[in-house]
Amino acid sequence: MLSIWIRNLLYLLAFCLAIPWLVVRRLRTGRYRQGWAEKLWGAASQPPPAGSPASPTIWLHGVSVGEIQLLNPLRQELQAVWPNARFVVSTTTQSGMELARKLLPPAVRTLYFPLDFSWAVHRTFRSLQPDLLVLGELELWPNLLAIAQRADVPVVVVNGRLSARSSAGYRRFRWLTRGMFASLRLVCAQSELYADRFRQCGTDARVTVVSGSMKFDNASLNSSSTEVQQLRALVGVQERHTVFMAGSTQVEDEQAAITAFLHCRQEAPELRLVVVPRHPHRFDAVAQSLQSLPAKVLRRSELTTAVQATDWDILLVDTVGELSHWWGLATVALVGGSFGKRGGQNMIEPAAYGANVAFGPNTSNFRDVVELLLDDDAAIQLPSQESVSTWLAEQLTNPQAGQQRGQRARQLVIAQQGAMAKTVQLLQTLPLPHRGAW
Structure with missing residues (x-):
């Protein structure tokens, strides 16, 4: 006891010391409210719910x-x-x-x-x-x-x-x-x-x-599911489009993805970029940074009716709980949290859909999954932010290799279930x- x-007592001391930081974070980001x-x-x-005692x-x-x-x-x-x-x-x-x-x-x-x-x-x-x-x-x-x-x-x-x-x-x-x-x-x-x-x-x-x-x-294996098809129709994505998706992103991932997209878009006019930040409190900051780019930007939260893919170059998914379905649209997938200090994010979801998956060098949180994917040549690990542009250009030049890699990833996920x-x-x-x- x-x-x-x-x-x-130790918790109270730590909490009191943290109060100024919590107040600042609350005012700046809207978190901790x-x-x-x-x-x-x-x-x-609460009153006990109906049911047997x-x-x-x-x-x-x-x-x-x-x-x-x-x-x-x-x-x-x-x-x-x-x-x-x-x-x-x-x-x-x-x-x-x-x-x-x-x-x-x-x-x-x-x-x-x-x-x-x-x-x-x-x-x-x-x-x-x-x-x-x-x-x-x-x-x-x-x-x-x-x-x-x-x-x-x-x-x-x-x-x-x-x-x-x-x-x-x-x-x-x-x-x-x-x-x-x-x-x-x-x-x-x-x-x-x-x-x-x-x-x-x-x-x-x-x-x-x-x-x-x-x-x-x-992980869903069905890129033809109702949820995925609804999102596809919402943003006007068709078979001819190549969707480059960066999901669960931190600042470093976004920088790498945006640079690669801008580098490759002239040679690939059907290329579209979808960015899904990891933390909701960053949505507005990411939107502000995207608006300064020479590209047409849409925010998912502002889409009330369907649009055409010609209406946007970059889509910011600023909603919670949809990421697993957005991965179903990805042709090429960059999994976030792996170019900074985060230690990586879940790369199983895009792999299950058969996307051509890549991630950065820092994946300590998913070491076992990364080893499985790399051993089966079912994903690519990139050494740096700068290498993303070269990698994306290669995938656009030789899409068949990426499709085969994606199929290996999907089969690996199926084999691991249970x-x-x-x-x-x-x-x-x-x-x-x-x-x-x-």
Whole structure:
């Protein structure tokens, strides 16, 4: 108990020191405006939903958009296994909350994840009375896990991923963090490499299992789906057009993609560029930078009726939750986060559609996926921002090689699918305890 309050004091000190930074960021970017009541004080109690008192409550948590997209199909699978279960989904970011409310049915309660103050976590547990807490990829906090353990609520990690940097940090402070990892009832890791890192940090080897990446299962293979075709019609893209798409981008990725597009457009008049920034708070800044270019620019958020491809050269997708469908339009795909310090973004989605995929040198967050793609000659890793222009010109000159590469990528994704079913099977082995007194 003493250690919990020591952590509370440390958290309070860190939070007070961070307030000026949070205020500045809020004023500049519009972030950090929502959810503070639930984050600081925990989720309020609500009248119990209709259903049997014996129905288990399963709490799923995903930090932001990517994790929410991952957990929603898992929720649907678990609902089929436990049809009487009640589901609650939490997230940390505003964009994650917007997508959760868009994807989830009204019966699923959504809330902001509490900060790791013991009173906020305890109030949330008392309000939700969960029988199982499922964390997407990671998101471990000591007070959260201590309170869950005391209440005998199993905490599991699905689609578990632990980077080399994070693993080294946890092991450096093993005397503080080992108990967190030891309390996990199940870890479904994406790969043996990640599973080994969890074990090194203190997770019981008997509950650390390689299930594969559910992101392969979630990836759509159908570029003729209703959602993709609606977007294609919205922007007037036809078979003759070559769509160069830069998705989940940071500043460095955008600079490289724009430079390459402007370099190649004179020789390829049917070339179009689609840019999808990673963070919503950057939409306006990216739009402002694009407007200064010698090109016709459209914003997705301003499209209320269909346009022709002749109406635009560059499209800025400034909406949340559509990226997975926009990838279906891509002929050539540049996956963002890989030319800066981000460590890469998800390259599985464009690969699943059979796009000609490339990414930069910094892909530590997806090391296993990158190795699979490169070993099968199913993607290209570019050494620098400057190399993007040369690469794009080569793809336009020899499109057949890119089409073949894309087909290899699609077949690789198909071969890797099955992690969702294995994860659900593993979760079924967990006994759901009766809720205790909160």
